[in-house]
Amino acid sequence: MAFDPPLLGGVLLRRYKRFFADVRLDDGRELTLHCPNTGSMLNCGEPGSRIWGSVQPRPGRKLPGTWELVETAPGVLACIHSARANKVIEAGLQAGLITPLADYPQWRREVRLPGSNSRFDFLLSGAGECVVEVKSVTLAVGEGVGAFPDAVSLRGQKHLSELVEVLASGRRACLLFCVMHSGIERVRPADEIDPVYGQLLREAVQAGVEVVAWSVIPGPEGLRVAGALPVEL
Structure with a gap:
């Protein structure tokens, strides 16, 4: 991009x-x-x-x-342009680069599901449906580790609870950390900043929400989708 x-x-x-x-x-x-x-x-x-x-x-x-x-x-x-995360992930979906989500030929942006007051970043469809919420990660805490969030995020906590509700509706639910920092090699919740978010993230994973991290390498010419990064819970 x-x-x-x-x-x-x-x-x-x-x-x-x-x-x-x-x-x-x-x-x-x-x-x-x-x-x-x-x-x-x-x-x-x-x-x-x-x-x-x-x-x-x-x-x-x-x-x-x-x-x-x-x-x-x-x-x-x-x-640091956080809205770029959704745009570059959409480009990655179009090119089939986000491999865990590559089986969905169609997607819509900013979708509000029945019974929900929130909009989700993407609704993928094909053989079933998958709701995807994207979070931009730029906080590097040393030794190649990135953490999210960089401040207490009530909105992020709410999204995790809603992704668990998505599972109850029979849809697949995925939280995608878009890592737009060339020095980050793995991602974890920032428990030292928002311990509630970390707790809710682990509970969501136990409930069946999928959590993936994808590296996007920024440069003055543009943004390049690079590949999967490990998520440490």
């Missing part, structure tokens, strides 16, 4: 009010870019970090561009 328009490099000056990032581009311009991430961005928002963003001013847009990537260590990149 190529970035369009191409990204420009720079340095992060500060992130504030969650959605604003002051940056200095390599050409010397200082701009405020949109920060498309509602999480804490733990270990991904240090001032002075090398960043890449798109700059595309247009009428009616408040900010001139969007922050996309950050270098968290020398040569290690993370994509």
Whole structure:
């Protein structure tokens, strides 16, 4: 998945009010870019970090561009644009690259099931149906380990309970960690940040919810679906 328009490099000056990032581009311009991430961005928002963003001013847009990537260590990149996770996973489904879910020829996005107040990221259909909820992982905690969430996530806890309900309806249920960080080699729940989420995740797995992690390698040119990563519970 190529970035369009191409990204420009720079340095992060500060992130504030969650959605604003002051940056200095390599050409010397200082701009405020949109920060498309509602999480804490733990270990991904240090001032002075090398960043890449798109700059595309247009009428009616408040900010001139969007922050996309950050270098968290020398040569290690993370994509902080959390909405990219669903788009790159959809591209992976189309190409048959997400092998545990490759047997479903059809899918719909943002589906609300009967009796549910929430929308699920994907409903796959074919020989049966599978509900898929995607979570973006960018928190690296050392030694190749990634953790989710990076802040207490009541929404994430709710999604786990709803995936268990999906199983009761006779559908397959899958939680997919989309790991958009080139330094992460395996994933675990961030019990030190949200112990309730970790507990609910393990209970969901015991109930039959499938949990998979898929590596997406970010680079200034684009995002590349790489392959499965182990999930440690």
